[in-house]
Amino acid sequence: MRFCPSPTGAMHLGGIYVAMLDQAIARQSDGVYIIRIEDTDQEREVEGAAGDFDRILRWFGLTADEFDGQGAYGPYTQSQRADIYMSYARDLMRRGKAYPCFATKDELTAMAAEQRAMKVQPGYYGRWAPWRDAPDDQVRAKLDSGQPYVIRLRSPGEGERRVTFTDIIRGEITANDNQNDVVILKSSANSLRLPTYHFAHLIDDHLMRATIVLRGEEWISSVPVHLQLLEANGFDQIPYAHVAPLMKQEGSARRKLSKRKDPEASAEFYIEAGYPRQAILSFLRGLANSRLSYLSVAESLSEPVHLEEAGMAGPLVDLAKLDHVASEWIATMDSEDVLREVLVWAAHHDPKLAAAVESDRDLAVRALDIERKGVENPRKDLGKWSDFRAYYGYFFNPLFELVSDPADERLGGIDPEVVRTLCATYLDRYVQATDGDAWFEHLRAVSETCGFAATVRAYKDAPDQYVGSVREASQIIRVALTGTKRSPGLHLVTDVLGEPEVRRRIGALVG
């Protein structure tokens, strides 16, 4: 099993997807999950990317089973394996299966232009491969003059030949054989030459004893090249599994999820929003095997993933579905666990929230316990840790702003005098009810004395006789207590807040 990121930018969700599959397949088959850093492109290398990858992989619980310092097949970074690739390339040259090519970039682009004009296959082959069978003395002269060169494979492919190979996900695939003398070792100013992906990956997979080559669909078309390279080196073929890319809807079309255009393409996006890693992993597993998407998060993470079941068309990343999975998952957690995760997230992404919650963890647990602890169907209000502020923030004084204007629009447009009277009367007769019905009966009694109808029905029947119904009255109390128009049952909120705080918040409206 292998997962091979290249440090050329931020970690892509698709990278997490493939890494997750790699790890899952390795785990369920007693295999080893390794990560190889493919950093053979010096020009695109991004400073610090490897460290970022490591941090993100760690966050997702997708760190490799083997790594430098602990693993039999290291080093796991390709740039440190340059001598290995070079010795294989030398062997190929000795046996006439590879050769140096001195064509310059300009010559190559001119050739490509000519090929386009003539409408022939682009590439380095046949009459378009000037150095393939160049005389020795000519090669020697170039070598002696110190001109830069690359090493190319001497492709045995012929024009019309077809090759067939088996892909675990797609079954049998037939394609034209490769006839292109691909570059296997790039040019270099010094004696150390780096390989191209094509060459490096199969040497590594062979040496590291990979049992499945799991990679993105974009590699399908280069399998014929890899097959020839395998053959030239005398390596056995390793089964391929090409995974369909994660997609994005754009208008009526869809395209590959793009790091540049789509914020949700980056793995960091999910960390910042505070999605639980289990939910993301479960969601991703569901995309790979829809069978898993019908299961609970815990089950979907423990059931095996089957590559053969994976779809061949790229699935759309549906954040609404992720939200659902995430809220199902959080609903299975204890309040203490939720709190711990919220704090870990907030420490990095919402320090003010972290400080407020940290100052009264007990309050936080009691707030989270509402309709969560000891109930059959827990609340599914939280889909990600960043939701905590909106749903529970008002319990914490540093995050709560008193509602002191009786004409505040959140109060529903009830006459300010009535609002004031209701709040005053409510405090006058305050009792902390032990259950919802009792609480509501109490509120009903209070609001009736302030001119509210005891039932919504009564109000509807004679709107002129009342200032509102008990529904409006309870909304006033709700807004006073929470600053929002939506909250869990108010008797639960008051119970968690405690009488002094309830008095302070409602008192603010009395003036």
Place this chain on the structure above:
RNA sequence: GGUCCCUUCGUCUAGCGGUCUAGGACAUCGCCCUCUCACGGCGAAAACACGGGUUCGAUUCCCGUAGGGAUCACCA
């Protein structure tokens, strides 16, 4: 453009010749529960890209067409 891959409700998909008046899940909408939410219950709307074959019979097999994706680098 050449080549390869793909095509069932908005989305993820089940289906592997009759079981399909096409099933599920998410999303949407409606009703119920109800002090507002959330949860929960019930229900609705919603798809086999198109055209030819093969067959007694095609969502399922074959061929075209259309559409989508990928790839044609000293990037991975």
